[in-house]
Amino acid sequence: MSSKQEYWLSGPIPDVPALLQPSAHALLQSVRELKQYLSDFPEEKLWEKPYGRASVGFHLRHLTGVLDRLLTYAKQETLTEKQFGFLKNEGNGEHAPSSKILISEFEHKVEEALSYFKTIPENMFTEKRFVGRKKLPTTLIGLLFHAAEHSQRHVGQLLVTVSVLENQ
Numbered sequence: 001m002s003s004k005q006e007y008w009l010s011g012p013i014p015d016v017p018a019l020l021q022p023s024a025h026a027l028l029q030s031v032r033e034l035k036q037y038l039s040d041f042p043e044e045k046l047w048e049k050p051y052g053r054a055s056v057g058f059h060l061r062h063l064t065g066v067l068d069r070l071l072t073y074a075k076q077e078t079l080t081e082k083q084f085g086f087l088k089n090e091g092n093g094e095h096a097p098s099s100k101i102l103i104s105e106f107e108h109k110v111e112e113a114l115s116y117f118k119t120i121p122e123n124m125f126t127e128k129r130f131v132g133r134k135k136l137p138t139t140l141i142g143l144l145f146h147a148a149e150h151s152q153r154h155v156g157q158l159l160v161t162v163s164v165l166e167n168q
Contacts, residue, residue, distance in 0.1 A: 007032070015118040019125060019141065024117055026148035027110045030063065030155045034103050037155075037162050047093030050164045054091070059158040060102035061090040063151055067109045070147040071116060073131050074140055113147065 007025040016024045038056070046057040054062075065086050072079055096102075125141040138146075 013114065016114060017117065017120060017122050019122060020117045020144060023144050023148035024114055026152050027113060030151040031107045031110050033155050034106065037159050038099050038103065041099060041162055043098060045165045046099055048165055050161060053161060054157065055093065056158055056161050057093050057096055057102065058091040059154045060099060060106065063154050064106045064109050065090050066150055067113060067147050070143050071113055073129055074143045076129065
């Protein structure tokens with residue numbers, strides 16, 4: 001597949017249920033775009049916050065963290081102390097790994113998500129799920145769709161931040 005062709009135009013991902021194909025494609029597209037947008041990005045700008053907006057480093061950490069948390073809710077599990085600690089430190093650039101490592105961590109979380117997608121019978125998609133301490137209601141497919149669209153949203157925000165920082 002051409003790297004210019006978007007994932008949703010590449011056909012189905014083997015063993016991923018048909019109704020989860022758009023989410024799988026969006027997650028894979030997010031990984032591809034991160035690699036593309038950050039291929040020459042200067043590491044010293046990773047935690048800069050132009051105009052008070054979130055840093056590139058925050059977006060990278062948040063992408064991994066939120067996907068991890070949403071998968072936890074999808075599996076009807078509760079967040080661990082480690083996940084709460086990760087959430088608390090998503091914007092902290094102190095002792096943070098490089099952008100390449102942060103991208104790799106997100107890519108691994110996407111692979112985990114796709115592996116999970118392959119285990120879900122379609123008759124479970126409309127099952128109730130609950131999010132956060134307030135136990136806000138949704139469905140399994142709602143969580144998995146949100147994981148994908150949330151990832152795309154942050155990649156878009158990251159792209160804007162990258163373009164601002166590279167043109168300063």
